Amino acid sequence: MSDDAPDTRTDVDRTPPAVAVVDAQSPGNVGTIARAMKNFGFEDLLLVDPPELDPDGEAYGFAGHAREDVLPDADEITFDHLAENYHTIGCTAVTNEDDRSHTRFPYSTPAALAERLPTVEGPTALVFGRERVGLTNEELARIDEICSIPASAEYPVLNLGQAATVTLYELRSLTLEETQLPDLERVRAPEQTIDRLYDQWAALLEEINHPAEKRDKTMRMLRRVYGRADLTEREATTLVGLLRRATDRPAEN
Numbered sequence: 001m002s003d004d005a006p007d008t009r010t011d012v013d014r015t016p017p018a019v020a021v022v023d024a025q026s027p028g029n030v031g032t033i034a035r036a037m038k039n040f041g042f043e044d045l046l047l048v049d050p051p052e053l054d055p056d057g058e059a060y061g062f063a064g065h066a067r068e069d070v071l072p073d074a075d076e077i078t079f080d081h082l083a084e085n086y087h088t089i090g091c092t093a094v095t096n097e098d099d100r101s102h103t104r105f106p107y108s109t110p111a112a113l114a115e116r117l118p119t120v121e122g123p124t125a126l127v128f129g130r131e132r133v134g135l136t137n138e139e140l141a142r143i144d145e146i147c148s149i150p151a152s153a154e155y156p157v158l159n160l161g162q163a164a165t166v167t168l169y170e171l172r173s174l175t176l177e178e179t180q181l182p183d184l185e186r187v188r189a190p191e192q193t194i195d196r197l198y199d200q201w202a203a204l205l206e207e208i209n210h211p212a213e214k215r216d217k218t219m220r221m222l223r224r225v226y227g228r229a230d231l232t233e234r235e236a237t238t239l240v241g242l243l244r245r246a247t248d249r250p251a252e253n
């Protein structure tokens with residue numbers, strides 16, 4: 001963010017949640033999660049009972065640029081330490097059958113969590129479970145709240161790497177002040193350029209002897225079309241140029 005750009009996010013807690021993975025059975029999953037963390041600005045990876053992470057193996061192979069920091073900086077901790085020192089958010093697929101249990105219910109979606117997490121005090125951790133069996137009921141019972149990704153009712157269980165990636169994407173407002181995407185607002189056509197476009201259209205309607213009684217209606221239609229089109233400056237000036245050439249064109253014999 002540039003120095004003079006207004007920061008509308010001053011109320012956001014700047015400490016993003018840690019990401020904890022419990023008993024990740026495959027090193028590749030740890031690498032995938034580390035990469036997603038780096039993509040979406042998360043830094044603190046906590047590993048409970050991790051597999052061996054060989055620097056020449058799958059974890060580092062899948063981690064992309066996270067092999068430089070997120071992965072080597074990961075902390076190995078116990079589940080007890082996690083439960084006792086963090087506000088824990090257990091990520092798990094929740095289904096209709098879970099609505100009477102206090103283990104997986106109630107839940108927040110990741111999008112709802114992104115809104116509410118800044119109001120939670122102290123260190124927080126998103127907790128992901130094993131690829132094969134997820135988080136056990138005993139582990140879920142010690143977790144403070146549940147987060148579940150809305151997915152197909154027929155098949156709501158994502159694989160571990162996908163679940164972490166979707167969740168971190170939804171929570172990116174907690175970590176990223178800006179993304180790589182160019183600001184569309186900066187390239188949008190200003191009002192003066194759009195006015196020039198309408199002036200050129202009016203000149204063209206005149207040029208082609210569009211019936212006088214239809215001109216207002218036609219101009220209204222054009223304003224609606226361009227209003228929906230959300231033109232960039234470059235698009236609008238190109239159209240102005242083309243219309244000007246059509247208007248200036250000498251009459252054909």
Ligand SMILES: C[S@@+](CC[C@H](N)C(=O)[O-])C[C@H]1O[C@@H](n2cnc3c(N)ncnc32)[C@H](O)[C@@H]1O
Nearest residue numbers: 091092093128129133134148149157158160163
């Ligand atoms: C392949 S799943 C585990 C499947 C296991 N049979 C279960 O039902 O939990 C691996 C991990 O991905 C995460 N996960 C998968 N689907 C999810 C969803 N819809 N919402 C939130 N987390 C999900 C959970 O952390 C889960 O422990």
